[in-house]
Amino acid sequence: MTAKRVRARRGDGALLRDDLLRVAEELLIATGSEEGVTVRAVAQSAGVTAPSVYRHFADKEALVEAVCLRVWTELTERMCATAEDSTDPFDRLSRAARVYLGFALEHPVQYRTLITRRATGPEAAAAISECLQHFVDTVSACVDAGFLRGDPLVLTASLWSAVHGCASLLIAQPRSHWPADTEAVIDQTVRMAVFGSALSSRLAVTPAAEELAAGLDELTGRWP
Template sequence: MTFARRQRSARGSGQQLRAEILSAAKELLARTGSVEAVSIREISKMVGVSAPSIYRHFADKDQLIEAVVAQVFEDLEAVMRAVGDPAASPMERLRQQGMAYVRFAIEHPEQYRLATTPGQTAGAVDLVLGSGAFTHFAAAVSECMAAGLFEPADPVPVVLELWASAHGIASLLIAKPYLPWGDLEAVADRVMRAACVGRVVIDNVLGDDATAEDLSQWVIEQRQHR
């Protein structure tokens, strides 16, 4: 996408120009798959403005990239909100949200890497992630607690544990695509289901102090009762 050469901006059109700059930067980042390939000069050509015009909206390239990543992750909030089936159980909705998160990360690998790499982006991106993905995970976890699936407590530690599972498999699928994963959807689904079921077993059967031996014995007993 290349924007036509712009005429002199009319009064009050600053927000429109900012949106066009972000759109061009987003497209360039998605097309090249590399933040190094994104330059103010190239974006100015795409939008049809001078580099100083871009600097009026963004202090430097880093601030522009952060705004682009934050904007992309605003879409994640809508995706996670849309996948929750009201007729499904709280546990199933939690699994669905985890899968939506993983799919989104795989579809936006460079943006996801930038958003989750220490020192790359902060501030706006963290706010978007915190208000979007975290909020939806927290709501689903709270519903699981209300339904007696998880031990009623502060949902934050449980949210972070499940978020870590979603982030872990998403990051590996992005960083190591050449490994023999098999069906990516099936792999991610097993990871998310294992994290959810593991939390149920710990909370309702074995307790936080359970050892690997306790878990092994419990599994053996369950098999014997089949």
């Protein structure tokens, strides 16, 4: 049985809120679904009463959304941090994609919850927008540098689709279906998404296979 929590002192409300969010995220991970995150379960695990939870969160939806807000914020912070020491926009884009994939694999349940649910509150919606804006800004820098061509929003959506697809499959499908070296899969996906975007954004039409192969051989011959 969970021990009853000592009544919070004045000014300790923020600490209790953090505890509730931590417990809610632990329940999310343990149960594998937001269905397992109920106000009653969170209160019991935190050693408080349900009314104590309701003082901070209007309902279960608000509680789960607050958990998602924390996760989106952490992902954004990681992507920004990894780009701080690089001035090359292409390098920053590749780093952001790898951080995104790594984060998803580290936090599979949280990632699945983030992607499959629609944000209803303004704070969570703003956190999602901030995370995606980091991608858009990095892609825009690549366009400005001449590495990519086209609408940054369209390019970002395509790149996001590629890394999300890789993350979702690695999370959902048994590892027996994948090579033992997962990092090699991630590296190949990022290279295909980023370099592929650079190539496709320059092609007005899709060339025939033989013509494309010859052109690529000539191009890659410059970097043995």
